[in-house]
Amino acid sequence: MASVAIIGSGISGLSAAYSLDKDFDVHVFEQDDRPGGHASTVVVSDPLGDVGVDTGFMVFNPPNYPKLTKFFAELNVPLTEHSGGFNFFDVDAGTYYGTEEFEKDEAYVRANYGPEFISVWEQADRLLREAPRHIMEGKCQIPLEEYLRTYGYTDDFINGYMIQISCSYWSVPVEVTLNSPAVMVIGMFLNHGKDGLGGKGVKWLAVKGGAKGYLDILIGGLKRPPRLNAAVTSVRALADGVEVQTGGSWEKFDYAIVATHADQALKLLDNPSVKQREILGTFEYNRCSTVLHTDSSVMPVPPHRWKSWNYGCMTVDGKRRPYLVYHMNSIQGFKAEQDYFVSLDSPLPIDPAKVIKTFDYEHPVITIESSKMQARLPSINDDGPLYFAGSYFSVRDLGPDFVGFHESGVYSGTQAARLVKRHAAAPIGKTA
Numbered sequence: 336m337a338s339v340a341i342i343g344s345g346i347s348g349l350s351a352a353y354s355l356d357k358d359f360d361v362h363v364f365e366q367d368d369r370p371g372g373h374a375s376t377v378v379v380s381d382p383l384g385d386v387g388v389d390t391g392f393m394v395f396n397p398p399n400y401p402k403l404t405k406f407f408a409e410l411n412v413p414l415t416e417h418s419g420g421f422n423f424f425d426v427d428a429g430t431y432y433g434t435e436e437f438e439k440d441e442a443y444v445r446a447n448y449g450p451e452f453i454s455v456w457e458q459a460d461r462l463l464r465e466a467p468r469h470i471m472e473g474k475c476q477i478p479l480e481e482y483l484r485t486y487g488y489t490d491d492f493i494n495g496y497m498i499q500i501s502c503s504y505w506s507v508p509v510e511v512t513l514n515s516p517a518v519m520v521i522g523m524f525l526n527h528g529k530d531g532l533g534g535k536g537v538k539w540l541a542v543k544g545g546a547k548g549y550l551d552i553l554i555g556g557l558k559r560p561p562r563l564n565a566a567v568t569s570v571r572a573l574a575d576g577v578e579v580q581t582g583g584s585w586e587k588f589d590y591a592i593v594a595t596h597a598d599q600a601l602k603l604l605d606n607p608s609v610k611q612r613e614i615l616g617t618f619e620y621n622r623c624s625t626v627l628h629t630d631s632s633v634m635p636v637p638p639h640r641w642k643s644w645n646y647g648c649m650t651v652d653g654k655r656r657p658y659l660v661y662h663m664n665s666i667q668g669f670k671a672e673q674d675y676f677v678s679l680d681s682p683l684p685i686d687p688a689k690v691i692k693t694f695d696y697e698h699p700v701i702t703i704e705s706s707k708m709q710a711r712l713p714s715i716n717d718d719g720p721l722y723f724a725g726s727y728f729s730v731r732d733l734g735p736d737f738v739g740f741h742e743s744g745v746y747s748g749t750q751a752a753r754l755v756k757r758h759a760a761a762p763i764g765k766t767a
Contacts, residue, residue: 628677726741
């Protein structure tokens with residue numbers, strides 16, 4: 336039985352391991368003390384009983400995550416429906432609006448809201464109507480800010496709607512979002528509808544009991560669990576296999592899949608080729624501070640307006656800072672006496688006594704260059720026995736800018752596994 340080393344136990348690595356486990360001797364290496372990558376569930380002791388609270392991967396929807404949906408169905412992962420819902424709040428101005436307002440029809444909005452919100456509502460509606468044509472005409476292959484300025488969108492709309500959602504959705508700073516390809520950001524809005532990114536435009540689902548539930552099922556079905564605290568320090572391809580270094584010693588395998596972030600993958604390669612340097616070196620990442628806590632002061636809106644996704648914005652050192660607060664009770668639908676929040680890059684102070692756990696997650700930064708590189712990226716896997724997977728790979732059926740999510744992780748992991756199977760089945764000298 337041929338052996339396969341898989342470096343990384345996030346969704347990319349684990350989906351590859353699942354695909355290969357029946358016919359190969361699979362060894363998954365994980366540098367941390369837990370598997371799962373961004374699928375991270377913290378079990379907290381609530382007065383009503385223990386609760387599993389997610390801090391990374393939380394929800395998905397079938398239209399935009401078709402492969403993940405199919406994968407979870409194959410694993411029989413228990414799911415729960417999530418109603419969605421979002422709020423915008425401007426801490427400086429003390430104003431807020433959200434799903435309830437965007438679900439109203441035009442006549443109601445004009446009769447009951449002020450000119451500032453009506454303007455944002457109108458521009459959100461205009462974006463959904465005119466952007467599809469602009470994408471077809473190739474007018475969105477420019478930075479987001481340039482596109483929005485060119486077509487007359489106001490500062491209130493850019494700062495109070497587009498930036499807040501976009502920065503929170505991709506977990507990147509304002510300047511990164513404004514320089515992102517307009518086609519990527521707008522495409523995601525179009526896929527979900529005006530009230531869909533955190534709203535009710537699509538059917539959202541969560542793993543019942545937290546993402547740990549799918550990890551337990553997936554890993555429990557493998558012949559061998561991942562090796563934890565087993566950091567791989569180097570990988571080198573040979574004529575007859577791949578060697579992986581951990582703890583100063585080398586192990587040889589017939590195949591290897593590097594299922595990490597692109598920049599990490601490049602650092603692991605003992606002697607990267609010119610192609611590997613060019614392709615993997617194009618992708619950048621942003622580190623995001625994530626805090627699981629119970630401090631409700633980060634929600635400057637009345638409790639009856641709390642939603643699953645709460646997009647805030649405030650001025651810090653003269654600059655507008657968007658941030659995101661997840662109300663986990665709403666997202667996961669669990670019963671608890673305490674309210675649990677996950678804050679991303681919060682500019683508001685969080686009471687240290689109410690902090691449960693902190694994390695630093697890294698997310699791909701989509702640039703014009705990395706978007707263009709998606710056309711070449713699959714070629715990095717043209718020649719075995721060393722292959723690559725990760726959420727920096729785009730999903731072919733969903734377009735070159737759908738990256739950074741569990742869907743792209745499952746897609747790239749299963750694709751890499753398919754290539755290993757094809758290489759193993761091919762006669763000597765024929766791997767194409």
